[in-house]
Amino acid sequence: MKELVAFDALHAGSHAAWSRGFAEAVGQRGWNVRLVSLPGRHWKWRMQGAAWWFAEHVLREGWAAPDALLVTDMVDVARLRGCLPVSWRAVPIGVYFHENQLTFPWKVDERAHQQTGYAFINVLSAWAADAVWFNSAHHRAAFLGALPHWLQRMPDAVPPGAVERIAERAVVIPPGLDLPDVPERALQRRLNTPPILVWNHRWAYDKQPEFFIQTLDRLRQRQIPFHLDLMGTGDRAAEGPLQALVRSGQCSVLNAEPAQNRAAYWERLMQADVLIHNPLQEYFGISVVEALHAGVLPLLPDHHAYPEYAGEFQSVRTPEQAAGAMSALLNAPHEAVAQWRTQAHRAAAQFQWMRMGRIYAEALDALITGPTLR
Numbered sequence: 611m612k613e614l615v616a617f618d619a620l621h622a623g624s625h626a627a628w629s630r631g632f633a634e635a636v637g638q639r640g641w642n643v644r645l646v647s648l649p650g651r652h653w654k655w656r657m658q659g660a661a662w663w664f665a666e667h668v669l670r671e672g673w674a675a676p677d678a679l680l681v682t683d684m685v686d687v688a689r690l691r692g693c694l695p696v697s698w699r700a701v702p703i704g705v706y707f708h709e710n711q712l713t714f715p716w717k718v719d720e721r722a723h724q725q726t727g728y729a730f731i732n733v734l735s736a737w738a739a740d741a742v743w744f745n746s747a748h749h750r751a752a753f754l755g756a757l758p759h760w761l762q763r764m765p766d767a768v769p770p771g772a773v774e775r776i777a778e779r780a781v782v783i784p785p786g787l788d789l790p791d792v793p794e795r796a797l798q799r800r801l802n803t804p805p806i807l808v809w810n811h812r813w814a815y816d817k818q819p820e821f822f823i824q825t826l827d828r829l830r831q832r833q834i835p836f837h838l839d840l841m842g843t844g845d846r847a848a849e850g851p852l853q854a855l856v857r858s859g860q861c862s863v864l865n866a867e868p869a870q871n872r873a874a875y876w877e878r879l880m881q882a883d884v885l886i887h888n889p890l891q892e893y894f895g896i897s898v899v900e901a902l903h904a905g906v907l908p909l910l911p912d913h914h915a916y917p918e919y920a921g922e923f924q925s926v927r928t929p930e931q932a933a934g935a936m937s938a939l940l941n942a943p944h945e946a947v948a949q950w951r952t953q954a955h956r957a958a959a960q961f962q963w964m965r966m967g968r969i970y971a972e973a974l975d976a977l978i979t980g981p982t983l984r
Contacts, residue, residue, distance in 0.1 A: 611640060616632070616646070616681070617690075622649065623843070626647070636967055638967060639968060657727075665695075668694060683707045683732060686735055688737075702740040703741075704743060706743045706745070711731070737776055742780040757776070784966065786970070797955055798951070802881070805884055805936075807826070809887075810839075810875075811897045812844050813843065817842075825932040839863075880905065883906065888932075905954055905955050908924075908954060920954075
């Protein structure tokens with residue numbers, strides 16, 4: 611068995627699910643994985659200090675050097691390599707980018723951080739790693755596309771060829787997902803009366819919940835009733851417009867809290883009808899893929915990573931377009947709705963760990979046999 615040590619610096623939610631699924635999947639293909647993680651909190655400190663903590667953990671445990679190291683984007687690869695025991699410093703390192711701080715849509719009052727430390731940690735990690743794995747082609751293009759302009763803003767002493775060096779090592783490997791069996795009857799289900807609109811994402815700035823709320827208001831203006839299942843994480847208490855919409859009586863909230871477990875999560879998804887989502891960023895979109903797998907009909911913009919996997923879907927870029935698409939959907943024959951649900955389900959199937967485990971194992975093999983920086 612080949613030995614891999616994996617460091618997950620923000621072990622919660624989708625990041626934790628990916629790390630656990632990855633370890634199990636490649637473990638079935640010749641890799642013994644030792645997963646070391648830190649709790650999913652204090653992300654800014656994780657980017658600054660996780661490498662130090664992981665290196666000290668290795669020293670404390672007295673582990674022999676593995677065949678390869680894999681870290682997530684919250685780990686400073688350059689700092690990690692410098693802090694590791696001498697016998698580990700030639701071990702090839704891969705870094706998996708779930709997201710990045712160079713192109714992440716920061717709030718206005720936090721953009722100074724993007725311009726300095728956190729973006730630079732991601733840039734230097736990509737430069738220092740032996741392999742850079744992005745979760746979508748959109749993500750890879752966004753990062754490499756922003757890099758030249760960002761480097762031009764530095765005062766001097768930027769190493770020549772940095773962009774080209776990172777691009778040489780940058781490949782696309784989507785995340786694997788643990789997707790349950792979906793009964794055929796769930797894919798053939800009729801639209802609920804009124805339809806159930808689901809929000810299964812983080813309720814956070816970068817997911818632009820304002821677009822969702824504005825679309826709901828357009829539906830109210832068109833006198834289109836609907837139910838809501840708000841199972842995403844985050845604090846919605848301050849969302850006055852959403853509360854006002856509910857009080858108007860045009861919609862009702864079936865559920866306002868995250869599902870208690872994964873079984874309940876999937877049960878609720880398989881009862882939902884429509885996903886309306888237009889975030890500021892979506893480097894991949896695990897919650898979207900999960901909704902597709904459950905046969906939820908997507909109303910999405912035709913950018914971000916969605917065109918890479920969502921197949922044919924109704925593209926919407928404004929709340930008015932989303933409301934119009936929703937109106938048309940309600941008037942569609944049931945046979946068309948069932949076909950769209952089935953198409954959505956099939957689009958998600960490619961990310962099953964059964965398939966993705968082989969792709970990751972092959973990428974790890976290439977990591978230890980390919981050229982390194984040393």
